[in-house]
Amino acid sequence: MADLTSTFAGIKSPNPFWLASAPPTDKAYNVNRAFEAGWGGVVWKTLGEDPHIVNVNGPRYGVVYSADRRVMGINNIELITDRPLQVNLDEIKQVKKDWPDRAMVVSLMVPCEEKNWKEILKKVEDTGADGVELNFGCPHGMSERGMGSAVGQVPEYIEMVTRWCKETTAMPVIVKLTPNITDVRYPARAALAGGADAVSLINTVSSIVSVNLDTMSPEPSIDGKGSHGGYCGPAVKPIALNMVAQIARDTETARLPISGIGGVTTWRDAAEFLTLGAGNVQVCTAAMTYGFRIVEELTTGLSRWMDEKNYSSVESFVGLATPNVTDWQYLNLNYVTKARIDQDKCIQCGRCHVVCEDTSHQAITQQKNGQRYFEVIDKECVGCNLCVNVCPVENCITMEQLTTGADPRTNNNISAEYQNWTTHPNNPMATS
Amino acid sequence: MRGTDPLVELQTDLHPPLSAHEAAVEADRCYFCYDAPCVTACPTGIDVPLFIRQIQSGNPHGSGKTILDENILVGMCARVCPTETLCEQACVRQTAENSPVKIGALQRYATDVLQAESTHPYQRAAATGRSVAVVGAGPAGLACAHRLAMYGHSVTIFDANQKPGGLNEYGIAAYKTVNNFAQAEVEFVLDIGGIEIKSGVALGVDMKLSELASQHDAVFLGIGLGDVNAPGIDGESLKGVENAVGFIARLRQTQDYKSLDTGNHVLVIGGGMTAIDAAVQSKMLGASEVTIAYRRGPEQMNASEYEQHLAQTHGVVIRHYLQPLRYIDNGSGYVASVELEQMSVSDGVLTGTGNTTILQADQVLTAIGQKLQSAPLEGASLELKGNRIVVNADRQTSDKKIYAGGDCIAGGDDLTVSAVQDGKLAAEAINRQLA
Numbered sequence: 001m002a003d004l005t006s007t008f009a010g011i012k013s014p015n016p017f018w019l020a021s022a023p024p025t026d027k028a029y030n031v032n033r034a035f036e037a038g039w040g041g042v043v044w045k046t047l048g049e050d051p052h053i054v055n056v057n058g059p060r061y062g063v064v065y066s067a068d069r070r071v072m073g074i075n076n077i078e079l080i081t082d083r084p085l086q087v088n089l090d091e092i093k094q095v096k097k098d099w100p101d102r103a104m105v106v107s108l109m110v111p112c113e114e115k116n117w118k119e120i121l122k123k124v125e126d127t128g129a130d131g132v133e134l135n136f137g138c139p140h141g142m143s144e145r146g147m148g149s150a151v152g153q154v155p156e157y158i159e160m161v162t163r164w165c166k167e168t169t170a171m172p173v174i175v176k177l178t179p180n181i182t183d184v185r186y187p188a189r190a191a192l193a194g195g196a197d198a199v200s201l202i203n204t205v206s207s208i209v210s211v212n213l214d215t216m217s218p219e220p221s222i223d224g225k226g227s228h229g230g231y232c233g234p235a236v237k238p239i240a241l242n243m244v245a246q247i248a249r250d251t252e253t254a255r256l257p258i259s260g261i262g263g264v265t266t267w268r269d270a271a272e273f274l275t276l277g278a279g280n281v282q283v284c285t286a287a288m289t290y291g292f293r294i295v296e297e298l299t300t301g302l303s304r305w306m307d308e309k310n311y312s313s314v315e316s317f318v319g320l321a322t323p324n325v326t327d328w329q330y331l332n333l334n335y336v337t338k339a340r341i342d343q344d345k346c347i348q349c350g351r352c353h354v355v356c357e358d359t360s361h362q363a364i365t366q367q368k369n370g371q372r373y374f375e376v377i378d379k380e381c382v383g384c385n386l387c388v389n390v391c392p393v394e395n396c397i398t399m400e401q402l403t404t405g406a407d408p409r410t411n412n413n414i415s416a417e418y419q420n421w422t423t424h425p426n427n428p429m430a431t432s
Numbered sequence: 433m434r435g436t437d438p439l440v441e442l443q444t445d446l447h448p449p450l451s452a453h454e455a456a457v458e459a460d461r462c463y464f465c466y467d468a469p470c471v472t473a474c475p476t477g478i479d480v481p482l483f484i485r486q487i488q489s490g491n492p493h494g495s496g497k498t499i500l501d502e503n504i505l506v507g508m509c510a511r512v513c514p515t516e517t518l519c520e521q522a523c524v525r526q527t528a529e530n531s532p533v534k535i536g537a538l539q540r541y542a543t544d545v546l547q548a549e550s551t552h553p554y555q556r557a558a559a560t561g562r563s564v565a566v567v568g569a570g571p572a573g574l575a576c577a578h579r580l581a582m583y584g585h586s587v588t589i590f591d592a593n594q595k596p597g598g599l600n601e602y603g604i605a606a607y608k609t610v611n612n613f614a615q616a617e618v619e620f621v622l623d624i625g626g627i628e629i630k631s632g633v634a635l636g637v638d639m640k641l642s643e644l645a646s647q648h649d650a651v652f653l654g655i656g657l658g659d660v661n662a663p664g665i666d667g668e669s670l671k672g673v674e675n676a677v678g679f680i681a682r683l684r685q686t687q688d689y690k691s692l693d694t695g696n697h698v699l700v701i702g703g704g705m706t707a708i709d710a711a712v713q714s715k716m717l718g719a720s721e722v723t724i725a726y727r728r729g730p731e732q733m734n735a736s737e738y739e740q741h742l743a744q745t746h747g748v749v750i751r752h753y754l755q756p757l758r759y760i761d762n763g764s765g766y767v768a769s770v771e772l773e774q775m776s777v778s779d780g781v782l783t784g785t786g787n788t789t790i791l792q793a794d795q796v797l798t799a800i801g802q803k804l805q806s807a808p809l810e811g812a813s814l815e816l817k818g819n820r821i822v823v824n825a826d827r828q829t830s831d832k833k834i835y836a837g838g839d840c841i842a843g844g845d846d847l848t849v850s851a852v853q854d855g856k857l858a859a860e861a862i863n864r865q866l867a
Contacts, residue, residue, distance in 0.1 A: 067460040067488075347524040350466030366467065392463050393528060 002306035004299060006040060006314050008280045009172040009198035009257045011130045013040035013103035016314050017270065017298050020261055020282035021046050021107035021133060021176070023078060024292075028091035032098070037292035038299060041103025043200075043282060046080035046135045047088050047120065049110050053142075055082045059220035062209035064235060071289045073235030075209040077220060077227055079141045080109050085123070093127040104128075105174065109135040109147050112157060114164045121169045131172035134161060136187070137203020139180050139230050149203065152178035155190035162194025174259060177201040177243075179236075184243040188253045199247065200259035200282060202240045204230025233285035237263030241276055245325045248277025265294075267301025274314065275321035329421045336407045336414055337383040337399040339363075339376045345396035348372050352387035352397060360386050378408040439689050442716040446607045446742075447511070447537060455541040459488040461533045465524055470535055473522035475845070476503040476853040480519060480535055487542055496546025497553055499539055503856070504578045505571050507547055507617045508600050509849045510540035511608050514705075514736040518849075547616075552623035557584035559626070562866045565590065565648040567635050567808070570598020571848045572654030572838030574621050575855030576862075581626035583863045588648075589627060592634035595685075598656060599839075600848070602681040605709035607716070636807030645812075645833050650862045653821065653829075653836040654855060657802035663701065667759025672767040676700060676710035676799035683713055695795025698722045699770055701756055702799030704734035704846075710797045711748045722748045723791060727755040727775050728782060734846075753777075757788060759796060767796055804840055817842040826861035827854050835862060 006016040019025050019034050021043040031042050055078055064073040081088055096104040106129045110116040124132055136152030143150040151157045158175060165173045175191035177184060179202040191199050206228050210219045218226025240262025247253045260278030264270050265286040273281050286294050311317045341352065341364075353374050356364040363380035364387060367373055376387075383399060391397045406413050422431050450458065462484040470480040478499050486495035499506045515521075515536035523532030546553060562585045566573045569591035577587040595601050600614040622629070635641060635655065644651050660675040662668055672695060686692055698714040700707050703726035715722045724743065726733060729752050733740060743750060754772040762768030774787040804819050815822040815830035820842040823829055827837045837854025839846055844854070 068457060069460075347528040348465075348469060349463045349524045350468075351463065354466035372467070372469070392524075 002303040002311065003313050004040075004303055004306075006280050008103070008259060009131065009174060011041070011103045011105065011172055012101075013280070014101055015040035015295075015299050016274070016280035016302075017295055018042060018103060018105070018259070018280060018282045019287060020284040021105075021135065022284040022288075023076075024284060024287050026081065027083070027088075028095050031091075031095050034287075034292050034295075035095075035099045035102050038295045039102070039292065040280075041105065041130075043105040043107050043133050044088070044092055044129075046107040046109045046138070047085060047124070048080045048108075048142075049116065049120065050085050052082050052084050053079050055079055056222050058222040062219040062226075062229060064209050064233075071233060071285070073207075073209065073231050073233040074285050074288065075207045075220075075229040075231045076204070077140050077222075077229040080107075080135070080138070085120075089123055089127050092124075092129055096128045096130075103130050105131045105133050107133045107135050107176070109138070109142060112146060112151060112161060117161060117164045118168045121165060121171075125169055125171060129171065131174060131197075132165065132169070133174040133176050133200060134165060135176050135203075136161075137176045137178040137201075139178060139204060139206040140228055149178035149180050149206075152176075152187055152203070153181050155186045158187050158190040159194035162191050162196050166195035172197040174198045174200050176203055176261075178203045179239055179243060179262075180206045184246055185250045185253065188247045188250070188256065192253055192256050196256070198257035198259060198279070199253075200261055201243055201247070202236065202262045204232045205236055205239065207231035232262065233289075234263040234265055234269075237265075237269060241272060244273060244278050245276045245322060248319060248322045249325055264298075265289075267298050267305065270298060270302060271305060271317075272321075274318050276325065277319040277322045279318055280314075331420060332418045333421065333424060334415045334417060334419045336402045338378050338381045338402060339383065339385070339387050339397055340400045341374055341376060341387075341397050342395070343375075345393050346374060347393055347396075348374070349392060350374060351390045351392070355386055355390050360384055380409060382409065439716065439718075442606050442689065442713060443610055444607060445610050446605075447540075449544060450534070450537050450541045455487055455492075455538060458534050458538055459484050461525060462488070463524060469522035469524065470519040470533075473518050475518070475847060475850045476509075476856070478502045478506070478519075478539070483542055484533065484535070484538055487538060492542050492545040493549070495542035496544075499543055500546065500553060503849065503852050504575050504621055505600075505617060505848070505852045506539060506543050507613065507620070508571065508604075508609065509852065510536055510543060511613070512604055513847070513849050514738065516738045517736050547620050552620070554578075554582050554624050556581055556624055556626050559586065560584040560866070562586070562649045563588065563647075564650045564652065564862060565644045566652045566654060567591075567641075567644070568598060568654035568656060568838070569593075569596030569618070569629055569631070570654055570656055570838060570851065571600060572656075572851035572855040572858075573598070573652065574618065574654075575852040576652045576654060576835075576837065576859045577627045577855075578621045578624055579856050579859030580862060581624045583859075585626070585649075585863070585866065587627045589629045590633045590635060590639070590644075591629060591631050592637075592658075594632055596629050596631060598654070602684055603677060603706070604684075605680070605713055606684060607713075608709075634808070636805070636810055641809060641812040641834070645831070649833075649866055651834045652827075652855070652858050652862070653808075653834065653840060654838045654851070655805070655808055655836075656839045658805035658808070659803045660798070661801045661803055662798060663756050663800060665756055665758050667761065667767065670759050670761055670767040671765050672794055673759055673796045673798070676702065676706050676797040677802065679710055679797050680706070680713065683717075689717060692717060694719060695793070696720050697792045698795045698797065699791055699793035700724045700797045700799060702726065702801075703728065703732065704799060704801070705736075705739060707797075707799035708735045708739045708743050708748075710799055711743050712746045714795070714797070715746050715748055719795075721792075723793075724748060724750045725754040725756065725770075725772055725791070726750065726752050728777070729753065754789070755784065756796075760790070762794075767793060769793055770796060802839070820844070823854075825857075827858035828861060832865075 004015040018041040026045040060078040062075040138148035142148040175196040260273030261282040483495040483498040520532035526532040597614040700711040753775040835858040838851035
């Protein structure tokens with residue numbers, strides 16, 4: 001079993017899997033169950049000021065399914081904690097006392113005034129929590145009141161509030177970012193400028209998941225009306241990975257610790273976030289879909305993979321994929337691939353053929369000698385990978401690199417030399 | 433409840449319908465293949481990927497319509513089709529994981545939804561003033577009649593039996609079509625309007641083919657195979673020896689299974705679906721021992737592998753390479769046992785070995801095939817081949833005004849679904865001819 005211990009922004013935990021600030025971390029009962037199950041840490045459900053907010057009394061979640069009713073994404077309109085501040089603070093203090101080895105981070109959201117932030121920070125410090133996370137991410141409800149993503153969408157506010165917090169407390173300050181912006185590097189840079197110890201991302205994506213075609217109401221529907229909610233789960237993972245990578249490879253924020261959030265469901269998802277530069281990950285939707293016990297799969301899976309790859313610590317592979325994230329203009333245009341169909345694995349569904357024929361490059365046969373037969377026509381194949389993507393059988397279709405001869409499609413000789421768009425003759429702006 | 437009282441079992445769906453949840457889970461498994469092998473394998477060419485996708489997207493009505501467009505009697509086909517040798521055998525998931533999408537069950541799910549609706553899903557075109565005689569109210573005749581009615585032709589179906597439905601009503605095991613489904617489906621078909629059924633009217637007895645042809649613009653023959661083959665051996669007239677087709681018909685029509693004269697040691701002779709249906713039902717009726725004797729091996733049996741397993745799991749013993757030689761009298765005119773000869777195949781030729789065995793049997797059911805009755809075609813000079821009616825691709829006989837389909841035509845495969853396809857194709861051709 002590999003060493004999974006993690007230190008993130010100075011906060012130690014037995015593994016890099018934290019539960020994100022969300023319904024699963026709403027109160028002591030849930031958090032105790034999470035720690036019993038083996039989670040490395042939690043970010044307590046966002047605290048606000050008294051009088052505590054109220055939630056809707058109708059449905060709070062909407063959902064997007066894939067085949068077999070698997071949850072691909074959940075959209076929520078739940079607000080921050082709807083319990084009195086002191087109740088939460090007392091519970092946090094007790095749970096931290098009971099579980100000293102686990103990370104206890106407290107998420108906060110108060111009006112954008114210096115004294116409000118300073119007051120609540122003092123109260124949190126008294127609980128013995130390991131750190132705070134500033135919730136600048138929630139896109140629904142609280143944003144209408146000038147909090148959450150309303151702050152996260154203005155880099156100047158992020159910097160200002162972060163600075164107030166850093167001036168007030170010695171606890172590590174993590175700034176949680178919203179994806180509902182144009183370029184995530186600006187809010188990340190603002191957090192760094194304000195003195196943040198780390199950023200965490202992504203918070204949920206503004207969304208309407210579905211419309212009830214009988215009532216004409218968006219879901220979740222509250223008495224016939226719906227409000228946009230925050231979308232999370234496996235469906236948002238690609239958005240999150242990209243934003244993590246953007247921050248990890250930005251020269252200004254490259255050294256800023258990142259807590260990766262967004263659709264982490266399996267150990268593999270977590271490893272992907274870590275290799276793109278996240279120092280740890282936070283999980284919510286997977287736990288809300290399957291329960292806390294998934295952490296066993298997360299820890300054993302990651303550990304097994306680390307052993308296999310000889311990674312002695314979590315830190316040892318953080319960011320290993322980051323240097324390979326580049327701009328399109330630097331991709332090697334001399335890298336030529338063709339799809340290859342393994343006839344032994346092919347189950348003859350023909351989807352590769354029809355998608356190539358209808359929507360791509362007419363590069364896959366459907367018959368050979370009058371028999372159903374799917375084969376790549378190299379002369380037409382642009383190497384787009386769509387057939388690989390739609391094939392139901394793993395590794396039945398693979399991409400093969402051509403290293404010698406000419407590309408049958410272009411008749412250009414295969415060159416081992418790296419050439420990208422910046423130097424390509426078709427580029428009017430080519431530099432050489 | 434299956435597996436308790438055999439008589440209850442006889443009236444219990446062999447394949448219970450899928451619940452909405454089961455249908456949703458199963459529909460999700462379909463890959464929506466290109467030029468799908470299941471469609472190619474379906475004798476009536478149902479667009480399987482489309483109808484499954486319609487179930488998946490919450491449109492079972494549209495799904496049922498997709499199916500009915502190709503096969504108006506799909507309710508029965510969904511119950512009796514040997515899907516394991518047709519669409520499901522071709523399913524790419526069979527190739528991938530030995531577990532095809534349950535196409536037959538999904539088909540039944542979608543069509544059950546549609547057939548439960550009060551409005552018939554098709555509308556008749558304006559009346560054309562043309563009339564077509566359909567002989568036989570079985571799957572071929574009903575399918576032909578429905579399609580013709582849809583085009584606005586007026587159709588009269590003549591049927592020799594008291595109830596319409598043909599083999600669906602008289603010739604299929606009870607556990608495959610519970611709750612009087614055959615009649616319900618006939619009513620569904622007739623709901624389109626423009627179809628009149630005359631029951632108890634036999635061609636060749638009550639009317640002649642030439643008369644029908646002169647009184648109507650076209651004739652469709654869906655007369656099935658009204659005669660049965662017999663082994664032609666000693667003792668065939670003994671009491672307790674009867675044809676399996678007649679036995680199943682009796683069973684299907686009775687209100688009181690206990691009143692049926694059934695044996696305790698039942699021997700079924702044959703290797704097709706009828707043999708299986710007769711044997712399994714005998715077992716359900718309470719026979720202590722039921723044996724199927726078939727003269728060839730398991731691979732040659734017309735009954736699908738699934739059907740063979742069904743028989744065996746119901747306690748039926750299947751014995752191969754046995755051919756009956758004579759039925760033995762118990763001394764008072766009843767069959768007591770059967771002497772059979774062991775057969776062997778050499779160079780593809782089946783020959784007797786000379787070794788015989790005697791099996792106790794107080795009831796013998798023969799299921800060794802059916803043949804065309806000669807009476808209905810008397811006076812007409814239709815071309816026959818191997819005692820079946822020759823038709824072209826349009827199911828047109830050598831008489832241009834007369835069409836035929838179902839079991840009575842040459843080259844058929846004795847499947848309900850193929851009979852429906854024949855009826856449909858003939859109706860399309862007749863409609864073109866009458867245009």
